[in-house]
Amino acid sequence: VKLKQGRTENLVIIGIDCLGAFQNRDYFSWVGDDSEESSKKFYTGVLSGKEAAFDGIDLSPACQVCESPIPMGADMAIGLYGMDINNQILIQAESEEGEHLMTKLKLTDGEEPASRKKTVDKLVEERTVARDNMFTETLDATDNLEKLTVYLANCVNCYNCRVACPVCYCRECVFVTGVFDHEPSQYLRWADRKGAVKMPTDTVFYHITRLAHMSTACVGCGQCSNACPNDIPVMELFRSISQNTQKAFDYTPGQSIEDKPPLSVFKEEEFEEVVGIE
Ligand code: SF4
Ligand code: SF4
Ligand code: SF4
Structure with a gap:
């Protein structure tokens, strides 16, 4: 869009909290034959905040230092961190297009739980520390x-x-x-x-x-x-x-x-x- 290779007309951007990803080769060795069950295990593990690694496999190095796990600039944002996802997820309109879509979806009104901000802030803080350590190590190795x-x-x-x-x-x-x-x-x-x-x-x-x-x-x-x-x-x-x-x-x-x-x-x-x- 910014380099005039795409247009935003008739486009609604829907963002979702990113729980991270494995590296490709780790994903295939971890997921096995039941991708649905594995996905549930992954979501539950990450959102519980208890699982740092799954069967000894950690998130990719990029995800471990990503300080932007929640969407920016979307028309509609879906929140998972800090939510009890078996009962509710957070859906917020962040633009006129998003509001328009929300009206059509006829969802129940609700408040963002306090646990969400706390969870996101803690994650961003930990990731920022890891990111800065990575910057120092990499710049030392390539200066x-x-x-x-x-x-x-x-x-x-x-x-x-x-x-x-x-x-x-x-x-x-x-x-x-x-x-x-x-x-x-x-x-x-x-x-x-x-x-x-x-x-x-x-x-x-x-x-x-x-x-x-x-x-x-x-x-x-x-x-x-x-x-x-x-x-x-x-x-x-x-x-x-x-x-x-x-x-x-x-x-x-x-x-x-x-x-x-x-x-x-x-x-x-x-x-x-x-x-x-x-
Ligand atoms: S596609 Fe090639 S020319 Fe374009 S930014 Fe990447 S490296 Fe540079
Ligand atoms: S760093 Fe070199 S070897 Fe690795 S993907 Fe890029 S071009 Fe290929
Ligand atoms: S150079 Fe940056 S944007 Fe491109 S693939 Fe690597 S991490 Fe992603």
Whole structure:
């Protein structure tokens, strides 16, 4: 929508409290043959606040540090945390469209129970601490080019992380154009200059470029890590860098459909200390 690849007419956004998710491979080993029973066990366990892990399997790393478990910017929001879901769930209209839909649904009026705010606040507080620890560890592990090269050493440039990323938005990505389709002689020149050349090339460059393109939009969903065949902690890197780019532009992705993406609203006078123009 923000990048004019979709429209909101005739669209009602319904958000729901997110209880988290397992990594793909954990999910399949945990769920077994009875997905309905497993889903019930998962919902009951998470909402009771007692289960941190299920049969030794924890939520994905992205979910463990997600401080936005309740929906933002939806027309209608469904609340589960702090509710006795066997008796009631919370449904709130958050826009005119949401109000309109609520009227049609003819639901019973009710109050948000005090237990909900308490439960959500506690969860957000715990997740924020975990998130900040992750930022510190990841930035320590990647704060110069040598360390970043080691962090990304197992990258094979399969681009799964880019394909899985919900905010890598380009219809034609620069990484699948001729720009990175080097002539064979280019590899020989690099090898000659450096004494050797690591294959595939451009792995660190790929991640730095992707960060430059979309870190202001990273929502920390973890799909990049989920899709990586070599278990590179891509989400950790992208979230840790993104917190700084998002802070610099005072922009929180996913918060409001009205907020313009920073790189689409160029201002001549900003970041003069960075670009060196006064
Ligand atoms: S964590 Fe960020 S970079 Fe990774 S897939 Fe999600 S939005 Fe994309
Ligand atoms: S890596 Fe850059 S060019 Fe490629 S899809 Fe993502 S944002 Fe677009
Ligand atoms: S999914 Fe993993 S191996 Fe593939 S490009 Fe991304 S970081 Fe590299």
